[in-house]
Amino acid sequence: MTGLKMKMDELAEKIIKGEKLALARGITIIENNRKGKEELVAKLYPEAGRAHRIGIAGPPGVGKSTTTFRIASAFSKTDKCVGIVAVDPTSPFTGGALLGDRIRMNELFNDPGVFIRSMATRGSMGGLAVAATEAGDVLDASGKDVVIFETVGIGQSELDIAKACDTVVLILAPESGDGVQAMKAGFMEIADIFAVNKSDREGADKAVLEIQNVLSLHGDVDWTIPVLQTTATTNSGIDDLIAKIGEHYDFLKETGLLDRRRQDQFTDRVKSVVKKLISSAFWTDEREVKLEELVRSNPEKLRSPYRIAHKLTESFLQK
Amino acid sequence: MTGLKMKMDELAEKIIKGEKLALARGITIIENNRKGKEELVAKLYPEAGRAHRIGIAGPPGVGKSTTTFRIASAFSKTDKCVGIVAVDPTSPFTGGALLGDRIRMNELFNDPGVFIRSMATRGSMGGLAVAATEAGDVLDASGKDVVIFETVGIGQSELDIAKACDTVVLILAPESGDGVQAMKAGFMEIADIFAVNKSDREGADKAVLEIQNVLSLHGDVDWTIPVLQTTATTNSGIDDLIAKIGEHYDFLKETGLLDRRRQDQFTDRVKSVVKKLISSAFWTDEREVKLEELVRSNPEKLRSPYRIAHKLTESFLQK
Numbered sequence: 001m002t003g004l005k006m007k008m009d010e011l012a013e014k015i016i017k018g019e020k021l022a023l024a025r026g027i028t029i030i031e032n033n034r035k036g037k038e039e040l041v042a043k044l045y046p047e048a049g050r051a052h053r054i055g056i057a058g059p060p061g062v063g064k065s066t067t068t069f070r071i072a073s074a075f076s077k078t079d080k081c082v083g084i085v086a087v088d089p090t091s092p093f094t095g096g097a098l099l100g101d102r103i104r105m106n107e108l109f110n111d112p113g114v115f116i117r118s119m120a121t122r123g124s125m126g127g128l129a130v131a132a133t134e135a136g137d138v139l140d141a142s143g144k145d146v147v148i149f150e151t152v153g154i155g156q157s158e159l160d161i162a163k164a165c166d167t168v169v170l171i172l173a174p175e176s177g178d179g180v181q182a183m184k185a186g187f188m189e190i191a192d193i194f195a196v197n198k199s200d201r202e203g204a205d206k207a208v209l210e211i212q213n214v215l216s217l218h219g220d221v222d223w224t225i226p227v228l229q230t231t232a233t234t235n236s237g238i239d240d241l242i243a244k245i246g247e248h249y250d251f252l253k254e255t256g257l258l259d260r261r262r263q264d265q266f267t268d269r270v271k272s273v274v275k276k277l278i279s280s281a282f283w284t285d286e287r288e289v290k291l292e293e294l295v296r297s298n299p300e301k302l303r304s305p306y307r308i309a310h311k312l313t314e315s316f317l318q319k
Numbered sequence: 320m321t322g323l324k325m326k327m328d329e330l331a332e333k334i335i336k337g338e339k340l341a342l343a344r345g346i347t348i349i350e351n352n353r354k355g356k357e358e359l360v361a362k363l364y365p366e367a368g369r370a371h372r373i374g375i376a377g378p379p380g381v382g383k384s385t386t387t388f389r390i391a392s393a394f395s396k397t398d399k400c401v402g403i404v405a406v407d408p409t410s411p412f413t414g415g416a417l418l419g420d421r422i423r424m425n426e427l428f429n430d431p432g433v434f435i436r437s438m439a440t441r442g443s444m445g446g447l448a449v450a451a452t453e454a455g456d457v458l459d460a461s462g463k464d465v466v467i468f469e470t471v472g473i474g475q476s477e478l479d480i481a482k483a484c485d486t487v488v489l490i491l492a493p494e495s496g497d498g499v500q501a502m503k504a505g506f507m508e509i510a511d512i513f514a515v516n517k518s519d520r521e522g523a524d525k526a527v528l529e530i531q532n533v534l535s536l537h538g539d540v541d542w543t544i545p546v547l548q549t550t551a552t553t554n555s556g557i558d559d560l561i562a563k564i565g566e567h568y569d570f571l572k573e574t575g576l577l578d579r580r581r582q583d584q585f586t587d588r589v590k591s592v593v594k595k596l597i598s599s600a601f602w603t604d605e606r607e608v609k610l611e612e613l614v615r616s617n618p619e620k621l622r623s624p625y626r627i628a629h630k631l632t633e634s635f636l637q638k
Contacts, residue, residue: 038625045623060378155474266624267614273628278597281636295586304361305585309592317600 008036012043018081018142020115027117027135033127041134047141049262051083052249055165056150057158057187062173063197066232067241068150069108074242075146076113083139083147084108084116085132087161115139129160130272136164159186164265166258167248169193169241171230172211174203188214192225192248195241199229223251282316327355331362337400337461339434346436349453352446360453366460368581370402371568374484375469376477376506381492382516385551386560387469388427393561394465395432402458402466403427403435404451406480434458448479449591455483478505483584485577486567488512488560490549491530493522507533511544511567514560518548542570601635 011029014022026044029037056068065086072082108114117139119132136147149165151158162168170191194215196207211227226244230237252258294308330348333341345363348356375387384405391401427433436454438447455466468484470477481487489510513534515526530546545563549556571577613627 038623041625042623153472153474155472156476157474263614267610269624270610270614270627270631273624274601274632275594275598277628277632278601278636279594281632282593282597291586291589295582295589304357304364305588305592306357307361308589309596312589313593313596313600317597 004036005039008039009043012040012141015044015138015142016047023115023138023142024117026138030134030138031119031131041137044138044141048137049140051136051140051144051147052167052245053136053140053165054146054148054245055162055168056148056171057154057162057168057191058171059173060153062171063230063232064150064171067169067171067195067197067230067238068148070232070235070238071242071245072108072114072146072148073111074238076108076111080113080145081143082114083136083142083144084114084150085135085139085147086116086118086150087128087132087152087158115142115144128157129164130269132161133164133269154187159190162187162190163268166252166261167192167245169195169245171195171197172207173198174201174207192223193241193244194225194227195230195237196227197230197232199237200231200234204229222255223248282313287312323355324358327358328362331359331460334363334457334461335366342434342457342461343436345457346454349457350438350450360456363457363460367456368459370455370459370463370466371486371564372455372459372484373465373467373564374481374487375467375490376473376481376487376510377490378473378492379471381490382549382551383469383490386488386490386514386516386549386557387467389551389554389557390561390564391427391433391465391467392430393557395427395430398432399464400462401433402455402461402463403433403469404454404458404466405435405437405469406447406451406471406477434461434463447476448483449588451480452483452588473506478509481506481509482587485571485580486511486564488514488564490514490516491526492517493520493526511542512560512563513544513546514549514556515546516549516551518556519550519553523548541574542567601632606631 011022011026015026026040028034029040054071056064056071058064068084068086072084075082108116117135119128119135132149136149139147149161151161168187168191170187170193172194174196194211196204196211198204208227208229215225215227228237228240228244230241232238249258252261291308291312294311330341330345334345345359347353348359373390375383375390377383387403387405391403394401427435436458438451438454451468451470455468458466468480470480487506487510489506489512491513493515513530515523515530517523527546527548534544534546547556547559547563549560551557568577571580610627610631613630
C-alpha cells in the first residue's frame, strides 16, 4: 500500500466517522483535484447513497440562501444531520449585499448538526458541478441525513448540479421575469417542487397560477408537482415545503425511481470521468505544440477548425 | 466531388454573395448538425474574419435586446451590414412579456441591412456556444460588417459565446444585484465596455462608481475599460456606446490584439471539435452497453466512478 493510499484511507475513515476537520480536508482535496482524490472517492463511494440530496435552484435574488437556511434549521431541529454545499462565490461586490445573509448563516455555522461548505464558481466553472456533487458524496459518506445543494443562478453548471439531486426545489419570486429564464434554461423539466418565495409581495397568486398552467401541460408523471408559496424571511410556508420535500423522497423510494435516478446519475458521472481521461490522454505536450503550429502556419485560414481537428486526431483514433 | 459536397459548395457561394435564404439555410445546417456541415464550414471559413464581432452580455432583464436593437439600427443607418445572432429562446411563459420587444424587433426584421437569427437554448445547451459562433461565421462570410451576439443570461454558454467575440459589452442595471452575479460568473474579466442601462433610474451613478472601483484593481491592460450610462428605451447614450465599440475595434487592430485573440479563439474551436471527435469515437454502441452492464452489475457500489471509467478506457488508451 502506498503512503498516499494509506493517508487517504485514514482520512476516509475519519470522514465516515463524521469528523468535521476531515470532512473539510476531504472536500478540499476533491475541489482542487489534489493527489489522492481518486483513492479518496473510491474509498468513500460505497458509504455514500444514504443521504437525501436536495437541490435549491432558481435565479439570483429570489431568496435561495434564506430558504436553504430555513430548511437546514428545520431539519436540524428534528435531529437530522445536515450538510450544505453552497455554490456561493465571494466577490468584491458582494460585501454589503450579502452581509445580512452571512450573519444569518452564522447561526447555522454554530449548529453542530449542520456542516456548511462554500464553493467558489470562480475559475472552476465547468468542473464546478462535478466538484459540488463529489463534495455531496463526502458529506453523504460522513453520515449526513440530508445534503442540500444551494446554487447561484440558472446556468448549465447549476442545471448539472440539480440533475445530481434526488429532489429539486425551484424557487421563484412573484414578480420575477427571471422565472421565465429558469423555464428556458431547462429547470422547468427537472423541478420536483416549485416555491414562489416572497409571497407576501403582490402577484404571488398569479405567479402560482401561471406555473400551474405550464405544469398542466406535462401530464406524464406520477408525481403531482406542487407549487407552494413561501416567505423565507419570516419562515412562512417552510413547514409545507419541508413536508413536500419529505413526500417526494418517499415517492421516489416507493416507486423505485430513486434507484433508477441514481443509476442514471452514476452513469453520467462515469461518462464525465471518461471524458476527462481521454482528453488528458490526448492532449500531450506534443499535440499541444502540433496544434499551435497548425494554427500559426495557417494564416490564410485555408483550413477550417474541423479539418485541423481531423488532422490532429487521425493517428490517435486510427491506432 | 460528391453530391453533398457540390450542394454545400453551391450553398456556400450563395451565402458568400449574401443571399438571405441561403444564409438561413446554412445556419440551420450548422445549428442542427446536419450532414454537410463540415464541408460548409470548410468552404465558408476562409471568407470569414472580416466582421467585427460584438457580444452583448448581461443578466436577464437589463435591456440587452433593446440595446442590441439600438446598436443594430444605428450601424444599419451608417450603411453597415449587420447580422444578429440572438440566443433568445421562446417559451410558453414569454408570450406576454416579450411582446413589446418583438414588435420593436420587427422594425429590424424589415430592415434589408440587418439579418437576425434566433437560436433556442432549449435542448442545445452546451453545444449552443459552438452553434452560435458558427452561425456568426456564416454571417461573417456572407459579408456582414458587424455581427452582434445577444445572449440570455450569465451562464457558461454565454461566457463561451462572449469569449468568441472581439468586443464584449456587459450591460447591467443600476439596482441590479445581478451585476454581482455577472462579476462572479467571469464576465468582469472579459468585458471590454460596461454599460449601466436604465440609467434614468436611481442609483446609476453609484453603480458606475462601483464598477469603476472594481475595474481600477485590474491595472494591467492598455485599454481603459469605459463604464457608460445608457437608456436604451429612449436611445440615450447609445451614440457613445457605439463610438466606444468602434474605438475598441480600432484598438484591437492597431495593437495586433485582434489577430492574437482570433488565433486563440481558433485554437479553442479546434479543441472543442477534437473533444467531440474523440468522444464520439470512444462511445461506440459496444462501450455504451459495457458501461450499462458495469453500472447495473455494481449494486453494492464497490467501485467508484473513477474505477469504472478507468476500466472502460483502458483498452482505448493503451492501444
